[in-house]
Amino acid sequence: MIEVDEVCKSFTVRRRSGRLRRSRTLVGAVDRISFTVAAGEFVGYLGPNGAGKSTTIKMLTGILTPTSGRVRVSGLDPSRQRTALARRIGVVFGQRTTLWWDLPLRDSLTLVRHLYRVERSTHQARLAELTELLELGAFLDTPVRQLSLGQRMRGDLAAALVHDPELLVLDEPTIGLDVISKATVRAFLTRLNTERGTTILLTTHDLGDVERLCRRVMVIDHGRLAYDGSLPRLRAALDADRILIVDLARAAPPIEVDGARVVRTDGPRQWLAIPPSGNAAAVVAAVAARHEVEDISLREPGIEDLITRLYGGGVPADR
Template identity: 55%
Template sequence: MIQVRELRKTFSVRVKAGRFRREKRVVTAVDGVSLSIERGEMVGYIGPNGAGKSTTLKMLTGVLTPSSGFIEVCGFTPVPQRTRLALRIGVVFGQRSQLWWDLPLRESFGLLRHVYRVPAADHEARLRRCRALLDLDSFMDTPVRQLSLGQRMRGELTAALLHGPEVLFLDEPTIGLDVVSKQAVRAFLGELGATGDVTLVLTTHDLADIERLCERLVVIDHGRVVHDGTIEALHSRYGSRRSLVADLERPLPADFSLPGAVVTSVEAGGHRVTFALESVAAGAAVAGLVAAVGVRDLSVLEPDIEDVVARLYTDS
């Protein structure tokens, strides 16, 4: 669905070079990105501020012209064929709206049907599904300007899907949403992705979105791809570790050691100990503790993706 090879985008900016003088400087926002995304994939595209995420999405959707490189989306070259491409993609930018501010949500949806020339039956079927999954009925007749942020975002997602796009680009779709609204949006996108009908490319700073929705993670930093693979591969590559938290029957002996694990914290007078599991399976670590001192309760904590990505940015 998406082919990108050696994609670059540079901008010319003027910077201060003295009290009264400015000079032109070339800034590289995207520097040689190559990607191939198959039909039905759900891909998280993340990076720190200024890494080139939004610039990449704007080139993929035909908003910006690449400085160099090859780019193809749904078989089209985005900028010269963006009118035809627009009928095949959906776009949601967290800080932009494609709804009519003073019209009720229902009328915005009706206008979009005519903009995209969608047959009435297809439009109604897609709208019915979105109304059910995103719980839109209670505010379908409310003007967009009176909607809460969470309600408007649910409306934006619906608007992006009513013409049946093959690819959905989402730029910060949960930014500023409360917990309930985030859960509703994530559940909807998860169900949408499970059908395999829509290829989804998601950029976000909320890594919980990535963990819940995307199997593949592409990390960009300073305009370059620094990781492309599964979240599990990211954890493995950057040495993230599971943790074992054990409530013990008695404190550990002073000479106790658990091969392949490191004690990271001791609480409650030595009765609660947290181990970082470096090269030992959780089951083997538990067996060693039971044999040594006995265990009342325990839990295994998966590594936090935010810590892993922060380490990646530091290393790159």
């Protein structure tokens, strides 16, 4: 579905270097990235701001022309066959709507149908399905400018799927959404991927998105692919500690217990790191036996922790 082979993208940036003089520097945004995504995959594409995520997405969708290397999406060269590709993929930018601001959502979707030349009968069936799954019914006839962020996002998703694309590319689709909207969007994406077989590539800063949705994770940092594989494997490869947060009845010196070490204290609250090989239940039991505990919670290493470690340590991409 997606083939990316040794792709680079650099930008020319003009800086003021004197009163009138400008210097031009070449800034590399993506540096020799290669990966493939097969049909039906659900891939999370992660990385800190400025790592090259959006640049990659824009090259995949034909907005940007790669400086070098080869990109193929659905068998097409995105930058040269942009409009042909647009008919076969759906793209949603979480920060930006593709809907017409002053038109009711329904009209926007009809216009999209015309642009993509979808048959009326096909469209009606599809619209009914999308309306039900994305719960659009309540605001189909509201002008887009009056929609809430969550509603607009679902509207954008519907617009990207009117032509039943084989690949859906999402750039931060859950940014700024509340818990309920997020859940609706996630459930919808899961269904789309499993039942319709739509390939999905998603960038996000939301750990929940990745943990609930993506079977495969790619991490990009400083324009290079730092990791490509499954999420559990990323966890294991990084040897990340789980964190046990213990609230004691009163402040105490750091707890000493086998299989864990205190990494932080704040009054009566202490943070204990348990290595992946350790037994969390045994640590909890030992702590509770020796101290008066008010509350206790265990935190799995979040993706952000993992990624922070990845950037620091540099684990080779397995796969």
